[in-house]
Amino acid sequence: MNSTPSLVENLDRAPLGKDEMAAMVARDIPRGSYVNLGIGQPTLVADHLPAGSGVVLHTENGMLNMGPAARPGEVDPDLTNAGKIPVTELPGAAYFHHADSFAMMRGGHLDICVLGAFQVSAVGDLANWHTGARDAIPAVGGAMDLAIGAKKVFVMMTLFAKDGSPKLVRECTYPLTGLGCVDRVYTDLATFRVGPEGATVLETFGISYDELAARLDVPLAPANADRTPSPAPHAGPTVPSEAPSPGH
């Protein structure tokens, strides 16, 4: 933990937009990493990897060294990403079948995967496949395999849902994707380290640490502080009225 820089509070900055969050994730991907970017927002991370980063992108449907989305005229129906969007191939690519592709994930060979989420708990549980709504049609895709497979799992999400409920939670109320699998959470308002020791705030954007702690019903600690996460009471959440608990 001591190698992590201390908490940075960027009080003068506005909350991050999607692209700024993606840039934040990209900054933390070491050169030469093998990375899977989940469908949706995580795909934006690719645009922020510096030229010559040597980062190799994996797509679950059987490819390493995937290139950017295909431009009009480049579209090949045999070459898509996990979101079924036409993509391109970079020199040094490799194709393989689904069992090999998921063996690569499950076997812990990917350095990092970046996923979206409905909820992440302080210990790193992930919920990102099902809202729990009774009439929803369940569809998991490769989310559970990715969640438990990559060496590091980064989540990219807004910190509060549209209804104002926090998405970094004490315990996930949505159906789980994986237990204790998330390492980092990148949000519009702050970045966190999560895991067995609980949630640590690494950086804030347009909000102070104390304000953040007040809006979340999660024991938090600032990065590299000499204190462990503050034991927030389990009953009687301190969540302010504008952030109702997730209902569904």
Place this chain on the structure above:
Amino acid sequence: MNSTPSLVENLDRAPLGKDEMAAMVARDIPRGSYVNLGIGQPTLVADHLPAGSGVVLHTENGMLNMGPAARPGEVDPDLTNAGKIPVTELPGAAYFHHADSFAMMRGGHLDICVLGAFQVSAVGDLANWHTGARDAIPAVGGAMDLAIGAKKVFVMMTLFAKDGSPKLVRECTYPLTGLGCVDRVYTDLATFRVGPEGATVLETFGISYDELAARLDVPLAPANADRTPSPAPHAGPTVPSEAPSPGH
């Protein structure tokens, strides 16, 4: 069972030599079969497959449609069979790695494999990897995988060991390779069907059925007879003195 022809006793023929046994096995391999020939004598079967049989040979070290042994000048150290002997490649061949090669075996995709044996029991147990001698170094190779994997397992062996002991036995005394896995046994003196119903004699060479039954301590039946295998007494073997029970 009724599709099998009745017992043929070739009293006028000499016991079969290695090549005649191999020809007998080859005769029973349907056109277009995918076949693995074990190292040693079973390799001879390839020489007796008729031209245009369409039989495709598998070698455990990762190849389908293996060709004959390499002639001098054709030797490629990257291309050998399971016995590490340089071989050749036929048009339509395919290479694959060891996990895929044994998945092919274990998954039941090979039609037939032909193996040598120390002992086969009437119910089809196979012992072909270890003599049980205390100072022998155990070495199994792919024998156990082949024994349980192929759709049909043919064994090719002399009926009696050099010391005169029968190799078709009531119960194997050597360490087993597989349980109930052998379907047919081709020997110099007779061919047998073995399995849950016991041993059935299909054809004899230079010996009568009755003489054969007298020399083996195994309940036998002639092919397509209206009787089940004769219940030979389990204790007090009827083996004549020239065929001692296997000792080691």
Place this chain on the structure above:
Amino acid sequence: MTVQVCADADEAVAGIRDGSTVLVGGFGMAGMPVELIDALIRQGASDLTVVSNNAGNGDTGLAALLAEGRVRRIVCSFPRQADSWIFDRLYREQRIELEVVPQGTLAERMRAAGAGIGAFFSPTGVGTPLAEGKETREINGRTYVLEYPIKGDVALIGAHRADRMGNLVYRKTARNFGPVMATAATTVVAQVREIVEIGAIDPETVVTPSIYVDRVVQAGAAAEGRSA
């Protein structure tokens, strides 16, 4: 046994029985054996269990098979898509059974069927609703869930090229489930773009060896056949 090179897709799907489990290749449209599915619709087998990554898109292919009421049960990882309205409707009307399987577990369960593995312990899905009721075990400090093989009576897959022995190569990410499904079904039928002579495919590049393939048909053969 020797591969059957079929004159058209109807010949390729002949004999599929009511109640069969049919593995259907493809990830979205890439690798989807559209002509074989269309032929299966004409062929008439019903009460099917379909194993495929998705549950049909739009109104054609797998979606059309579902719309005909021929599928009793679907096993897939990702049924819900923007254009999966036919499945959605059948599911909400409780006219189709659904088993959702994580995508990698789906692939590995078919691989297990093809490789003669009786069951395997996977870390995927532990602690989630998809592992409920399944046997779990801790091995070396990690928890795993026991998963069983998925075997098909028939696999319908799309590939790029076949030789006349049945060796297959695929193209780019259209490879996806094809090679795995080809190992996991009793009868494997491949729709390909091109059938070439034996020896025309480099043995180093074969992805699905001929041993796994029972029937091949060139895409477009059916249409040509019917117009003749």
Place this chain on the structure above:
Amino acid sequence: MTVQVCADADEAVAGIRDGSTVLVGGFGMAGMPVELIDALIRQGASDLTVVSNNAGNGDTGLAALLAEGRVRRIVCSFPRQADSWIFDRLYREQRIELEVVPQGTLAERMRAAGAGIGAFFSPTGVGTPLAEGKETREINGRTYVLEYPIKGDVALIGAHRADRMGNLVYRKTARNFGPVMATAATTVVAQVREIVEIGAIDPETVVTPSIYVDRVVQAGAAAEGRSA
């Protein structure tokens, strides 16, 4: 992470620790990474567990490593060969431990390690001495034995060609254990005949994708290096 293109075999095997489990590719001499083994002999690591199909042939390569007394334990399918005299002597003198594993189980246990499978039920070896003491289970009327992964600290493999990213292709039956071992070890070192530029290997034909490969060295590089 980015592959390390090594100047010679000594650099390629640097850092292997005493007590390591080393997966060694090859089936007989085909695919055997002879120069890496020679470099490992020079490197000095001892108390090794070696996992390989055979237990050394003649007096060179793996046999020479054994002769140096550097291997505590060997896991293989077929130790006894006409020219395995060094292993034979060590075994009879009880100076080396032996675990005999059926060849397909050996491959599958390494595949399991590489694929994150905690254990699997195999039909191979049931009822034989090699299954004694192992957990068995009947599944769908067939008996299986439970097998656990074999993971290496290091894999030393031989391949035909690498690109500078670490993608590998093999040649003919020299492919054998290489691709499986490459998935099953923490550090994977490949000896190749040729290193080519990125993009020079057709992505459809890659057998071991770059993600699995940590170090590559061109065969002959060591000899050239030492003679310089």
